[in-house]
Amino acid sequence: MERDNPIKITDENTALTKAMRYCAYQERSQQEVRDKMYEWGVAGRIIEIVISRLITENFLNEERFARVYARSKFNQKHWGKIKIKQGLKLKRVPDVLIKKALACIDLDDYMAALQQLLQKKAASVKEKHPLKRRYKLQQHALSRGFESDVILDVLKNNEL
Incomplete structure (x- = not known):
């Protein structure tokens, strides 16, 4: 649902705080956070600064996200590895991390x-x-x- 006048966040700290809350709720991929910040109207240069801060402060971790995603899609939706792999690719998770995540499935x-x-x-x-x-x-x-x-x-x- 798009709004006519999207929120414009020009302040780095506001964007960081909002992104931290977004990441604290559940595991997110970098791409999900990036997309959400674009939706909020955050400027491109600020997005990358915020992403690196989120990684540094361990709010964002692609490997952790991939493992949680794979485990939850398998346990809750009973997806096979092909469908899980496609889902992770859509989230732009690197292939190396996708392999690690799929290896976690017993x-x-x-x-x-x-x-x-x-x-x-x-x-x-x-x-x-x-x-x-x-x-x-x-x-x-x-x-x-x-x-x-x-x-x-x-x-x-x-x-x-």
Whole structure:
């Protein structure tokens, strides 16, 4: 929701205080903070100063953000690694940190979550033809961001 007259913050301290409050509420990526400050009408040169102060004072930490994002999307929304990776890329998190964040997801938990997702979907799929049924389950898991080889392994090892 855009306003006709966006807030214009020209004072560095005001921008810093507001950004600190924004970051204290939940983990943020640098890009989210940058976008929010543009929304507030903060001047470009002030934005970069504020970002570096937030990093120095540990309000912003890209690695911490990436780990929290990956963990929460996996635990709460049951997203697969592909979808989590896409989400982090949209937040402009560096690839190195994305890899670290994805490595934090326990493989056993990951496989269990995929199996549970497929079992839940299998209960609602009405298709009787085995190949069509398997395809529908596979497509559902793909749409949730799981890797096709992992999906095929789970489908092969379970009668769904």
